[in-house]
Amino acid sequence: MILRKNETGSIPVHELIQRRWSPRDFSPLGVEREKLSALFQAAQSTPSSFNEQPWAYIVAAKENPTDFERILNALAPRNQEWAQHAPVLIVSLAKQNFEVDGRTNHHALYDLGAASAHLTFQATALGLHVHQMGGFSREKIKEEFSVPQGFEPIAVLAVGYFDETKSQPTAIRKRKPLKDFVFESHWGVSSPSVIIEKQKKFNLN
Amino acid sequence: MILRKNETGSIPVHELIQRRWSPRDFSPLGVEREKLSALFQAAQSTPSSFNEQPWAYIVAAKENPTDFERILNALAPRNQEWAQHAPVLIVSLAKQNFEVDGRTNHHALYDLGAASAHLTFQATALGLHVHQMGGFSREKIKEEFSVPQGFEPIAVLAVGYFDETKSQPTAIRKRKPLKDFVFESHWGVSSPSVIIEKQKKFNLN
Numbered sequence: 001m002i003l004r005k006n007e008t009g010s011i012p013v014h015e016l017i018q019r020r021w022s023p024r025d026f027s028p029l030g031v032e033r034e035k036l037s038a039l040f041q042a043a044q045s046t047p048s049s050f051n052e053q054p055w056a057y058i059v060a061a062k063e064n065p066t067d068f069e070r071i072l073n074a075l076a077p078r079n080q081e082w083a084q085h086a087p088v089l090i091v092s093l094a095k096q097n098f099e100v101d102g103r104t105n106h107h108a109l110y111d112l113g114a115a116s117a118h119l120t121f122q123a124t125a126l127g128l129h130v131h132q133m134g135g136f137s138r139e140k141i142k143e144e145f146s147v148p149q150g151f152e153p154i155a156v157l158a159v160g161y162f163d164e165t166k167s168q169p170t171a172i173r174k175r176k177p178l179k180d181f182v183f184e185s186h187w188g189v190s191s192p193s194v195i196i197e198k199q200k201k202f203n204l205n
Numbered sequence: 206m207i208l209r210k211n212e213t214g215s216i217p218v219h220e221l222i223q224r225r226w227s228p229r230d231f232s233p234l235g236v237e238r239e240k241l242s243a244l245f246q247a248a249q250s251t252p253s254s255f256n257e258q259p260w261a262y263i264v265a266a267k268e269n270p271t272d273f274e275r276i277l278n279a280l281a282p283r284n285q286e287w288a289q290h291a292p293v294l295i296v297s298l299a300k301q302n303f304e305v306d307g308r309t310n311h312h313a314l315y316d317l318g319a320a321s322a323h324l325t326f327q328a329t330a331l332g333l334h335v336h337q338m339g340g341f342s343r344e345k346i347k348e349e350f351s352v353p354q355g356f357e358p359i360a361v362l363a364v365g366y367f368d369e370t371k372s373q374p375t376a377i378r379k380r381k382p383l384k385d386f387v388f389e390s391h392w393g394v395s396s397p398s399v400i401i402e403k404q405k406k407f408n409l410n
Contacts, residue, residue, distance in 0.1 A: 011243040013250065014221070014330045017323055022252055036398040038216040040387045044380050045218065046322070047227055049339045051379060056386045059396045069389050096314075107339050110359055114317030117251070119224055120319075121326060125219045132255045134312050146392045154315055174256060175249050177383075181261045182245045185272050187351045191264045193241040 002174035016124045021173075022131040024082040025166040030063060031088050031159060035126050039159070042122030046115040049107035054095040055115045058145050061088045070144045075140065075156060076135035091141055092116050093151045111155055123159060131158045221329045226378075227336040230371040231285040235268065236293050236364060240331050244364070247327030251320040254312035259300035260320045263350050266293045275349045280361060281340035291363035296346055297321050298356045317359055317371070328364060336363045 012018070040057065048054060060067035070079055071089040083089065092115075094108040122129040133156045141153040162168075177194075182189035217223070253259060265272035265347040276294040278286055288294065299318075324406065325335045338361045346358040367373075382399075389396035 007247050008374050011239050011331070013243060013246050014327055016219070016221075017247050017250055017326060020250070020252075033398050036396075037325050037383070038218060040399065041218050042222050042381050043377065044383060044386075045222055047224070047225075047337060053381050053386070056388065057399060058388050058392070060389065064390070107314075107359070108320075109312075109314035110318035110321075113312075113315035114322035116315075117319035117322035121322075122219055126216070133333060145390075147389070148392060154312070160235065173250065176258050178242070178249060181249075181258070183261065183350070184265065185269070185350075186354060187263070191241075193264060194240050194245065 016121055020120060020124045021129070021168075023129050023162045023166075023168075024034050024084040024131065024157065025163040026082075026129070027163040028085065029087060029161045030061065031128065031161075035128065036061075036088065036159075038126065039119045039122050039128075039145040043119040046111065046118045048111035048114075049105065050098065052095070052098055052105055052108075054105050054108040055112045056093040056095065058141075059088065060087075060089040060090070060091070071141070071156060074137045074144065075133065075141035079133050079156075082130075082155075083158045085163075086131070087160040088158070090157040090159060091145075092151050092155045092157060093147065093153050096150050096152055109154060116155065116157065119151060119157070127161065128159060129162050132156070133158070146149040167172070211304040221326050225325060225329045226334070226373075228334050228367045228371075228373075229336065230364040230368040231287075231291040231334070231363065232368040233290065234292060234366045235266065236333060236366075240333065240386060241266075241293065241364075242356050243331065244324045244327050244333075249318040251316065251323045253316035253319070254310065255303065257300070257303055257313075257316070259280065259310050259313040260317045261298040261300065261356060263296040263298070263346075265295070267291075276346070276361060279342045279345035280338065284340050284361075288336075288361075288363045290368075291336070293363070295362040295364060296350075296358050297360045297362060298352065298358050301355050301357055314359060321360065321362065324362070332366065333364060334367050337361070338363070344381065381385040 062068045062070050094112045098105050123130045136156050138153045177192035179194050182191045182194050183189055243367045265276050269275045298319045303310050328335045341361050345359045346348055384395035384399050387399045388394055
């Protein structure tokens with residue numbers, strides 16, 4: 001489907017991007033294995049610098065309480081509080097050096113971030129939600145899962161269905177206006193392409 | 206649209222992810238301003254650590270040859286060769302420190318990579334293609350556009366329409382199998398969620 005201009009001349013953001021948000025209220029409902037597989041297949045096709053694919057994931061579903069607890073216990077307490085109710089926790093890890101010659105891969109985190117965005121996009125398409133966390137102990141994860149040197153845990157992703165008995169937040173999605181981060185000709189000079197930006201309100205986080 | 210299982214029991218990757226690829230053959234056709242704006246609006250709604258939104262973009266369309274050349278000249282010669290035919294070049298930059306207290310933002314690159322992935326989904330939805338490059342001079346970009354300290358140029362994105370007079374590559378999209386990067390319980394132990402992965406062939410890069 002190719003999006004066309006809407007009546008006002010501006011083009012809407014794709015619905016999967018608009019619908020994506022990061023809930024804290026997860027339903028206890030488990031995530032189907034074939035859906036999990038689809039999430040990782042989405043991550044798999046991400047482009048990367050020299051096609052290095054510098055990503056790895058450790059996944060723990062709640063059906064396996066031991067593994068789930070090992071990730072949960074590595075989270076900061078404020079995250080444990082709500083993430084304990086998610087049915088699946090996933091650690092994303094970056095491979096720091098190129099396979100071929102051991103050089104530092106300066107795009108490893110950039111590419112991993114893109115891979116997790118692909119995963120999240122697919123999750124949204126499947127009715128799932130993803131909430132990423134930076135607040136966790138990298139050391140605990142390394143120890144618990146014997147992560148080899150050269151791989152660094154970067155984020156933990158809580159994945160599951162939104163608890164529909166809870167209400168969605170009514171807060172506005174707070175984002176910088178385009179004029180503050182899209183420049184042209186010189187740093188700080190807003191690109192004309194942002195002029196047509198409409199004042200938009202989101203009611204999702 | 207919620208994707209359902211297909212007949213074989215596996216779930217297909219969303220078509221915008223399947224269709225995305227990185228051409229080198231761009232049509233000279235320009236990119237409409239309202240489409241460019243939509244790309245940045247997609248980047249804008251990306252989630253980020255502490256909602257820092259540590260991203261910035263410098264955009265140069267070929268209609269403005271001076272600015273376009275300034276980005277083009279910063280590219281590695283092998284990239285200049287094909288990227289000179291793209292109608293738009295965009296530099297992505299990461300903000301290295303948190304606004305509030307100047308601490309290093311260890312997720313800046315991860316979040317920027319996600320933002321550029323959002324930009325790329327939107328581009329695909331609009332019939333556009335994105336080809337990202339790591340091969341360019343960060344110093345030249347900093348100098349040319351007076352990039353302030355604290356921001357680091359990370360990638361250059363060529364954006365435009367595919368030149369339909371050229372044939373799409375027939376090479377297989379080379380990716381590691383899921384079993385090599387999705388683990389469970391212990392590093393190197395493939396997650397059962399990858400067992401259902403089918404042998405897939407892509408004819409895109």
